[in-house]
Amino acid sequence: MTNDTELKPGTVRTLAVVRTGEPGAFLDAGTGKTTDDILLHRAQQTREVTVGEKLPVYLYLDPKGRLTASMRLPKMREGQVARAAVINTTRDGAFVDIGAERGVFMPFAGMKGRVRRGDKVWIKLYRDKSGRPAVTMEVEDELRRAARPAEDVKLGDRITGSVYNLTDEGAFLFTTDRHIAFLHHSETAERPSLGQEITARVTFVRDDGRINISTRPVKQEAMDIDAEAILAMLRSRDGSMPYSDATPPETVKEKFRISKASFKRALGRLMKAGLVEQREGWTYLKQPDDSEGGDRLGTTGQPDRHGDSI
Structure with missing residues (x-):
């Protein structure tokens, strides 16, 4: 910051009221010249002021580039x-x-x-x-210095924080309890935005005092949601899709917004329930009258890969 005697835009100074007039009060700039007095316009006063009174004011430039004052003080200081x-x-x-x-x-x-x-x-x-x-x-360095280790946090706790940084891997949040939290892209259905406030579940407490979080439900509930997403995809494609246990993780993430492990768990649940089956890298909805020999085949004897755009 500048020293306490400098009168510059963006500083808070305590100045004396030397006179008042129609536009407002004039504050002593300390130069001995009335032409240097700083206007505190009536619109910038939070209460009536009197001559001789010393006021803390915020200095800024008006539209004409003149130094002027306001009694509305900023809520943060330089460096904060x-x-x-x-x-x-x-x-x-x-x-x-x-x-x-x-x-x-x-x-x-x-x-x-x-x-x-x-x-x-x-x-x-x-x-x-x-x-x-x-x-x-x-602000990464400042928030890291201001953060507290999550010593009192347990797995499953709900935390609330706001996003201050986004990376290719996920989002970093500063929580209301001053912890650093990391939200991996696979642990949320939608990519968060900078500044967004998020409430999430703690999934891991790291040795360095930071925490990993997730907005996804706990595993059993998540499997239900993931399985429904797979069924919805199949229904939208007339009962078949070119994704299976063999699909690369990056493709699963792009198409379903979940991890490969979550995808395989949900597929396994659907197959165990007899709702879907896999053949040659594709997944199919099973029809109510499907039997062990009743695979849907194309005219070539291969799975009918209609609508196979990925």
Whole structure:
């Protein structure tokens, strides 16, 4: 931060009211020149002020580039990290609400993916090269330092956190109890977005104090859901699909949004129940009158692979 005597945009300073007028109150800039006095407009006052009173104010530039003041103070200081709302987006970046009179600019270079108005994202407040306040979504180091090890967390506990980073493997969350949580892509039905708040189940507590989480139901319930998804796929394809126990894990993940292990468990359950069967890398719905020799075959004697687009 700048020192306590500098009057720069983005700083909070305690200044004395030296006079009042129609537009509002004027604050002493400390230069001895009335032309340097800083306007505290009536619209930026949270209460009536009097001459001689010393006020903590937030300094910022008005649309004409003049230093002006507001009694609405920001909720975070330079170097701090917080979760804040996006209030507007532009071609060059976005503006984020830190509780001050004006939103603070976040350049594209400080974004991690696309943000929209109303999103609440993790940010850090800093001062850019021109000396103006700005924010960035690069907060991993700060949140790691602020995190607490999950010593009091047990498997199956429900936690709530918000996403601060996305990787090819999954999402990292900072929880309400200040833990770092990892949500693998295979443990959620939908890819989360930055800033999204998620409630999930703890599946593993790591030696380093972090936790792994899942939004999927516990295994038995998940098998029911996964089996229904497989049946829905088969019904949508007239009873056959080119996926089976032999299908590569990446294809299973792409098509069903579950792991290969979950897929095989659900298939096994369906086969045990006599609802499906597998032949030559394909899976088929069994008809009510299917018998041991009653396979559906094409004219060539091979499985009828109609609609075999993947």
